[in-house]
Amino acid sequence: MITIYHNNRCSKSRLCLDLIKKSNTDYKVIEYLKKDFSVNNIKEIVYGLEGEINDIIRINQKEIKNIKIDFTNKESIIKLIAKYKICMQRPIIGVNEKFFICRPPEKVLKY
Numbered sequence: 001m002i003t004i005y006h007n008n009r010c011s012k013s014r015l016c017l018d019l020i021k022k023s024n025t026d027y028k029v030i031e032y033l034k035k036d037f038s039v040n041n042i043k044e045i046v047y048g049l050e051g052e053i054n055d056i057i058r059i060n061q062k063e064i065k066n067i068k069i070d071f072t073n074k075e076s077i078i079k080l081i082a083k084y085k086i087c088m089q090r091p092i093i094g095v096n097e098k099f100f101i102c103r104p105p106e107k108v109l110k111y
Contacts, residue, residue, distance in 0.1 A: 001026040002111060003094040005045070007033055013091040016105035020093075023109065033085055042081045045092060046074050048099045053077065055101050061087045 002020055006029050007013045020027045030037070049056060054071045057064070063084045070076045081088045091102045095111045102108045 001028060001095075002108070003028045003030060004108075005030050005032045005088070005090065005092040005094070007031070007090045010090050012103060012105050016091040016093070016102045016108050019105060019108050032088070037085055039078060039082050042078050042088075044097070045088075045094070045099045046078050046081070048094070048097055050098050050100050055103075056089050056092075057081070058087050058089050063087060 002025055004013075004017055004020060004027060006017055008031065017029065030041075032041075046053070046056065053074065056077065057069060057071075057080065059065075059069065061084070064080065064087045067080070069080065089101050089103070091105065091108075093100050093102055093108055093111065100107065100111065
């Protein structure tokens with residue numbers, strides 16, 4: 001099963017979700033900006049992320065544009081995302097306790 005951490009206002013996230021639906025794979029959608037998105041959820045993603053940790057933050061997001069981010073400290077990244085959920089990159093998918101940033105969205109077809 002694929003879990004997609006989804007923001008419906010994001011075109012990349014919508015495209016990724018459409019690709020998942022067309023693949024006939026079981027999936028679960030978590031609209032992380034609307035639902036309760038706990039620090040534990042964020043920890044799972046940050047510690048289970050495959051790829052560069054720097055990619056998990058949308059550094060040009062206006063809410064955090066002037067904040068210095070320490071990408072060597074995962075706990076500070078978790079706190080930043082907990083405070084500014086909008087700054088988390090999207091779409092992110094979870095498969096077997098591993099998490100992937102699907103940029104470009106077609107990357108989801110690998111999983």
